Amino acid sequence: MRTPLQTVLTQWHAWRGACTAQRAVQPQRIWRTGVGCAALWGVVSCAGWVQAQNTAPEFSRPEVAAIRGAMPTAPVRLQVWGFEVYDARLWTTSGFRYSQYAQHPFALELQYLRRLDGTAIASRSIDEMRRVGTFTDAQAQGWLADLRAIFPNVGPNDRITGVNQPGQGAEFWVNGQRVGVVKDAVFARLFFGIWLDERTSEPKMRAQLLQGLLP
Secondary structure (H helix, E strand, O other), rough: OOOOOHHHHHHHHHHHHHHHHOOOOHHHHHHHHHHHHHHOOOOOOHHHHHHHHHHHHHHHHHHOOOOOEEEEOOOOOEEEEOOOEEEEEEEOOOOHHHHHHOOEEEEEEEEEEEEOOOOHHHHOOOOOOHHHHOOOOHHHHHHHHHHHHHOOOOOOEEEEEEEEEEOOOOEEEEEEEEEEEOOOOOHHHHHHHHHHHHOOHHHHHHHHOOOOOOO
16 A cells, blocks of 8 residues: 555656656646646746746847846837737836936837838838937938838838947847947937837827836
8 A cells, every 4th residue: 555655756756757748749738737746846847947948038139138137018019090010018127217218228129010111110210209309400311321221121020129228329139130229329318218208109108118117
């Protein structure tokens, strides 16, 4: 006759074998099996392994990895006239204050949901920046040329990430590849102000992006 300890050990080996066998073929079922392991032993085992696998690639993206300790906000979707354009989120550190956003390193990630022309994205960016602050025509032309060279045509699931470099400018990444930088702190403040400044054309989206962050 088995002792209670032998019974528990037998159950544990069965659970462990199930977790190991399913890791490579059924990720969603691994999560459920992992919860069983944790419930049996009171520790995170298989579930923790799967959770780490799901989150590690995102945090190791080169565009955000350089911002030590950065954490993402919940994604916020932009809709224009009923059309879904992109999901936006911020990557910020614990000391980030949105009233002083230009003074902090952070990343703004836009994951597109539809096809858009890169030159149109560049032109619209300049138009939106005019709502945030004033700048000369010469500045506008120079920044427009920079953005047209940086922004490609995008489609569903393409990701453009802008990284604020305080006092220096803005660095841009597309799908994890560095595509350019605008070395102008004034440009960076106005560009990121499209989403973060009180004068944004999308105040509701701004409020959702900044929810839970320090003012």
